[in-house]
Amino acid sequence: MLTGLEIKNFAIVSNLSTEWQSGMTAITGETGAGKSIAIDALSLCLGERAEASAVRPGTERAEICATFDLTNLPLAKQFLEQHLLSNDEQECLLRRVVCKNGRSKSYINGTPVTAAQLKEIGQYLISIHGQHAHQYLLKSEHQLQLLDAYAGHQPLVEAVRQHYRNCQNLQKEFTALEQAQLQQAAQKQLLEYQVAELDEFALQPDEFSQIEAEHYKLSHSQTIIEACQRELQSLYENDEQNACSLLQHSAQQFAELAGFDESLASVAALLEEAAVQVEEASREIRNYAEQAELDPSRLIDVETRLSGAMDLSRKHHIKPEDLVEFHQSITQELESISNNSTRLTQLEGEINQALAAYQQAAQTLSESRHEAAQTLNTLISASMTHLSMENGVFEIALTPQPEKAPNSLGFDNVAFLVSTNPGQPLQPLSKVASGGELSRISLAIQVIIAQKVTTPTLIFDEVDVGISGPTAAAVGKLLRQLGKSTQVICVTHLPQVASSGHQQFFVAKEIANGETFTQMLPLSKHGRIDEIARLLGGDNISKTAKANAKELIMAHA
Template identity: 95%
Template sequence: MLIGLEIKNFAIVSNLSTEWQSGMTAITGETGAGKSIAIDALSLCLGERAEASAVRPDTERAEICAAFDLTSLPLAKQFLEQNLLSNDEQECLLRRVVCKNGRSKSYINGSPVTAAQLKELGQHLISIHGQHAHQHLLKSEHQLQLLDAYAGHHALVDTVRTHYRNYHNLQKEFTILEQAQLQQTAQKQLLEYQVAELDEFALQESEFTQIEAEHYKLSHSQTIIDACQRELQSLYENEEQNACSLLQHSAQQFAELASFDENLSGVAALLEEAAVQVEEASREIRNYGEQTDLDPARLDEVEARLAGIMDLARKHHIKPEDLVDFHQNITQELESISNNSARLTQLEGEINQALAAYQQAAQTLSESRHEAAQTLNTLISASMAHLSMENGVFEIALTPQPEKAPNSLGFDNVAFLVSTNPGQPLQPLSKVASGGELSRISLAIQVIIAQKVTTPTLIFDEVDVGISGPTAAAVGKLLRQLGKSTQVICVTHLPQVASSGHQQFFVAKEIANGETFTQMLPLSKHGRIDEIARLLGGDNISKTAKANAKELIMAHA
């Protein structure tokens, strides 16, 4: 419940502080005085879009603070706890600051929050019905939302929405894959040919490097063999003279000289070691030559393999050493395309299951809507009679269309039908209801739904436009009755409605030093009589008007 509202530098308000009570509070005032200013400020404090024009001219910023009693608001408490914004008190303080550049800051219990968080919390605190609310009543989607709100279909609607989203996402995936598959048909054929060719060639990892090295060796085999034989003769096998025998001879000579000078013994040892090394090298050369044969057939085989590698590399415009990676990549790409076909088949089954689940949830919702509609038909028709539409009949026409494309609200088409005169057939609201009738029907629906939907504070901003006389009295009685269970705040220009309030504020506009100021003052019992009399008879308040005003107020005592 709203218990306090402070407004600073907002529009034509300089400084305003008000306290609010339970029951029905009426707000009246002169035309153009800004009777809705408090509601506009409260809307801003509850997260509505902030604009620089909201800041009073020649001031730096506007500030609005709203205090709420959370004693009977479990959902609001839950929101605060979940967002770590609760305090030890049963009160909650919302604050919104708007700078003259249009930027704003939001606070809950002193902690900075986003405007979206303010708005989410505000849904658990206040419901505002504007003077143009009846215009939304002509829209089918809004009619469905009203019916669901009255029936408490939050869980059912969420279930339908969840199944719809699942169905929608699967359909989207199917469409994307199907389009991709159509575009990839030619690509798949090319990939199948390329992969088959590379599979048949079966090039192995590092094979190109190995076969390139083997080809180089085989193509120079004769040169290698000839050189090995020639050098083997020079090093060891030439009987007349070879390097090994020369080294051995020199080693022997220096060994003999070392007997005369020990310094030459090291030279002898080095020469002997060199001779051993040459002999070992010669043995290696001999073994290599014995194991190395000219193999023209292997050379042809290697050349053919190498030529195949080079041809494939040129064909795919890549380096030979990248051919294996290329083979792996196009194989994976082909598998991906093939998997798409399998996924499409799988998706068809999942889509059918999702559609069946959606239709089942939508059917459950539709059946519950029909039950709630029957109750609402009776209640709204009865309320219309109280609002001077004695012969009025209201009916919610629901037409299930399970064959239509799924949507998040189910498969029901809804139409609010009305007959305001005997013998007149039921027709859509937009065709038969006048502005005043539509306003009354809208008010009846809002009040009935408000009684079923737990909202701590209901604000009606001139919803009584277009009505007068006995109808206005009935509206006032309806709002006062609603105020017994819910805090009701009503901006009105009708004395019959204003007199129904448990308390009343008067909004006045003053001009001082070229500036406009708006004030909202609580009225005493005598003040209420004067204000109701003004609404009845104009600025010149007569004794008769006062008497009538007193009678109106006393009628609700």
């Protein structure tokens, strides 16, 4: 719950420090004194948008600090732990600083955070119901949220939302693939032709370099064979003179000379070895020449293959040696396009399954909503009676529409219906309820839901506008009763409501040295009597007004 609030240089507040208690706290004050200043400051501290106009004129910045007791707030503690913002104490300090240029800084337990994080933790700390909150009651989506909040439908709503998102994602994928398939129809036809052509040619890895080398060899085979035969004659087979016989003769001569000089023996050995090498080379040349033959048909085949590869490379504007890689690439592209058709078929099945899962989750949520609506109908109708609408009847009309497109909130249409007079048929709130009645019905709903939904601090900002007399007393009693289980802070102008509080603040406006200052002071027992008397009879407080004020306060003792 809220335990402390410090405000500096905010609007018409110069310096304000307040401590807060459990139970119901009433805030009253003169018209125009700024009774809602604390709530406005709290809203800013909870992440609401900051504006330069919030800074008190003549100052550099506004600063708001709010302290909360987290003893019974596990969700708030969990948030702090998850974001590494917790401290060793059972409290949380929120701080917001707004500069006169409109820029702001936010802190949780002294650590800089974003305004969004302030707003996120704020939902676990405070629920603020403004004086125009009843206007939201006319909106169908808000009505559904109220029903779900009362029934504790968060897990069921989240399940529906997840199934809805799954349906949306699958449908998006299906639409994208379908559009891509239409756009790729012409491309697919071209790829099919190109792949079929390359499949038929079936060029293998490294084949182009191999046939290129073979073509070069075959085209020069005549020259090679003739040269081999000619050189074989020179090296070995010419009977008159050849290199091998010359080397053998020289080797013999130097072997004889080595008899005179042993140093020439090595020369003889080298010449003998050279003769052996020439003889071996001649043998290999002979074998090659015998095996080699002119094959015009093979040359034609190779030339045809080489020419086909060259033609395909020119056609696709690539190098011949890149044809195999290109073939693989467009084959994969064609497979990808073809797989789209398979995926589309799969998606149709997945979408149908997702829709069925959504329908099941939405049906479960709808059934639970109907059950919770029956309970709420009884409770709100009874509360209307207590709020001076003796013949009031409230009913939540839920119309399931499973056939409509998936929605993140399920397939229920909701309408809050009311009858405020005997014999009057149930009609939508907007057509039947007056402003005052709508405000009372809104308050009744808020109180009933607040009793079911764990919110540590509830703030009501002049939600009692448009009511008076016995109705105001009933509203006060209702809020005081709520204060037994939840901290309630209520800004009011009604003595019946203010007297219901366990404690009370008085907001006063002062003008000094041409400047306006607002103060919010806790009232003592006697101070409360004087303030309630003022609310009853105006600024001239009579003994009768004081007596009535004391009686109102004592009625709740």
